[in-house]
Amino acid sequence: MSRILNALMPRLLRSVTRMDAVQPPIVPFVAELIRQSPGTISLGQGVVHYGPPAAAADAVREALARPETHDYGDGLGTPALVAAIAGKLRRENGIDVDRGWRLMVTAGANMAFTHAVTAITAPGDEIILNVPFYFNHEMAVQMAGCTPVRVATDERYQLRPDALRRAITDRTRAIVTVSPNNPSGAVLSEASLHEVDALCAERGLYHIVDEVYEYFTYGPAAHVSPGSFAGAAARTIAIYSLSKAYGMAGWRVGYVAYPEHLADAMSKIQDTTLICAPIASQAAALAALSAGRAHCAPHVRALAEVRQIVLARLAELGPIATVPAADGAFYVLLRVHTDMDPLALAERLIREHRVAVIPGSAFGMTGGCYFRVAYGALQKDTVAEGIGRLVGGLRAIVA
Numbered sequence: 001m002s003r004i005l006n007a008l009m010p011r012l013l014r015s016v017t018r019m020d021a022v023q024p025p026i027v028p029f030v031a032e033l034i035r036q037s038p039g040t041i042s043l044g045q046g047v048v049h050y051g052p053p054a055a056a057a058d059a060v061r062e063a064l065a066r067p068e069t070h071d072y073g074d075g076l077g078t079p080a081l082v083a084a085i086a087g088k089l090r091r092e093n094g095i096d097v098d099r100g101w102r103l104m105v106t107a108g109a110n111m112a113f114t115h116a117v118t119a120i121t122a123p124g125d126e127i128i129l130n131v132p133f134y135f136n137h138e139m140a141v142q143m144a145g146c147t148p149v150r151v152a153t154d155e156r157y158q159l160r161p162d163a164l165r166r167a168i169t170d171r172t173r174a175i176v177t178v179s180p181n182n183p184s185g186a187v188l189s190e191a192s193l194h195e196v197d198a199l200c201a202e203r204g205l206y207h208i209v210d211e212v213y214e215y216f217t218y219g220p221a222a223h224v225s226p227g228s229f230a231g232a233a234a235r236t237i238a239i240y241s242l243s244k245a246y247g248m249a250g251w252r253v254g255y256v257a258y259p260e261h262l263a264d265a266m267s268k269i270q271d272t273t274l275i276c277a278p279i280a281s282q283a284a285a286l287a288a289l290s291a292g293r294a295h296c297a298p299h300v301r302a303l304a305e306v307r308q309i310v311l312a313r314l315a316e317l318g319p320i321a322t323v324p325a326a327d328g329a330f331y332v333l334l335r336v337h338t339d340m341d342p343l344a345l346a347e348r349l350i351r352e353h354r355v356a357v358i359p360g361s362a363f364g365m366t367g368g369c370y371f372r373v374a375y376g377a378l379q380k381d382t383v384a385e386g387i388g389r390l391v392g393g394l395r396a397i398v399a
Contacts, residue, residue: 022142026135026362033350041378041386042356046182046331048303048376051247052288053295059287060280069283073276075267077105077255081282084289085255092293093211093238094228095257101233102263104270105255105277105285109212109241112256114140115273116237117174119258119265120206121146126171127208130159132333132363132370134182134210147171150364156324157186157333161195168199174206174237175199180213180223180328183363183372187221187328197229197236205235212241212254213329215296218304221327227257234259244376245296246288253277253285303330303376306383310375313387320398330376333360336369338398345369345397353393355386 027044034040063069076082082103089095089103097103106112113136117127123145129138131150141148151167154160164175175196179188193209200207207226214223227238238257243249258266270276288295310332314323319337326332338345342359350356360370373390375383 018143018145022139023135023362025139026358030346030350030356030358033347034356037350037354040350040354040356041382041389043373043375043378043383043386043390044356044358045377046374047249048244048247048299048330049378050299052242052251052284053246053291055287055291056246056248056251056284059283063280063283069279071279073279073282075270075274075276076103077277078279078282078286081105081286081289084286088289089227089257093214093225095225095233095238097257099233100260101227101257102260102266103255103257104266105253105282106270107252107254107274107277107281108243109210109239109254110136110140111274112239112254113137113208113210114143115266115269116206116208116239116256116258117141117144117146118269119262120237121173124171125173126169127173128164128167128175129364130164130175130177132157132181132183132360132365133176134178135362135364137176137178137210138364146173153186157181157184159188159192159196161192161199164196165199168203168205172203172205174208176208176210177226178210178212180216180221181331182210182213182329183331183358183360184324184333185326185329185331186324187217187223190224193224193226194229197226197232200235201231206237207232207235208237208239210239212239212244214240215245215293216300216303216330217328218307219327223328237262242285242288245293246285247299248284248288251281251284253281302380306330306375306380309380309384310373310387313384313391314373316391317394320394330374332373332375333363333365334371334373335360336371336394336398338369340369340398342369342371346371348397349390349393353389353396355389355393357390
């Protein structure tokens with residue numbers, strides 16, 4: 001009898017859940033293809049090639065000797081780190097957290113986004129995502145039992161405020177913007193962000209702003225924090241991370257500024273899912289923020305040189321691909337003019353040409369063959385070799 005029950009149990013337990021609607025994460029899938037093709041250069045992973053300031057590791061070693069490091073901490077974050085974040089937001093983002101804001105340290109920006117969606121929605125609500133979107137955002141919305149509403153950007157991946165207005169319904173709770181953008185590298189204009197802020201104020205919506213790539217802009221492009229707009233504290237949820245600028249992806253430290261009236265909801269969510277961000281990681285984060293933007297600036301300048309190589313080589317694709325402007329982050333989202341399935345083409349690029357990119361379908365790009373090219377994780381020579389393989393592979397397969 002027990003053998004029969006064991007055989008039947010998977011079917012007895014199986015039911016339709018909200019997770020059935022969530023797309024599988026694309027990066028691990030591509031990583032498996034890369035493992036099957038040794039020698040592949042990955043232009044897929046969205047990380048930087050450098051690490052945190054040396055002071056971050058020193059701070060962790062010192063923290064390990066303190067008993068409080070090994071205990072639960074304040075759910076909002078260690079007081080020293082919260083104070084440092086508040087100072088950074090005031091200086092660099094124009095956000096005075098003493099005027100209607102609360103701060104929370106999270107285990108990365110993904111957690112901050114999931115907290116925000118959970119705090120402001122009920123099952124069945126809608127969250128507007130501009131396409132292309134960061135795929136984990138859509139996944140988080142679906143996991144909350146809500147509906148992601150996709151709104152296309154223009155041919156330069158800039159916002160279309162009129163389209164956003166038309167997408168709003170009685171169930172809409174927030175509009176999400178990501179600038180500098182993952183996956184397109186677009187830096188959203190200040191004027192368009194003001195329009196979204198005004199629309200949220202008019203319709204009683206939250207504006208969730210992902211500013212993870214705030215330091216990564218090139219040429220005349222400049223990052224703007226919507227939380228600095230007049231009155232924005234009542235409706236803006238601003239999300240940041242140390243993973244990119246400080247090379248601390250594995251430390252899992254992010255933070256979020258949110259309206260005071262969400263304090264109870266955010267505290268409940270944090271206490272249930274995390275209790276507090278790891279204390280040792282927070283010690284490293286405090287040291288990194290103390291080093292400040294000066295640690296990141298030379299690396300961003302180096303990435304600007306790599307970006308020029310990437311854009312110059314992709315321009316050689318001419319009529320078989322379109323490469324819109326990418327003035328921020330460390331991504332390019334190109335469209336290949338082919339009817340081939342993007343995932344099938346990505347597999348051929350890996351197996352036949354030893355170069356990996358991420359299909360744009362993971363970011364909501366349909367009706368064409370799009371790929372995100374990431375150039376932050378590798379040294380200049382390796383990126384150049386990878387882009388060369390990509391250009392050669394696309395010419396061989398598509399042209």
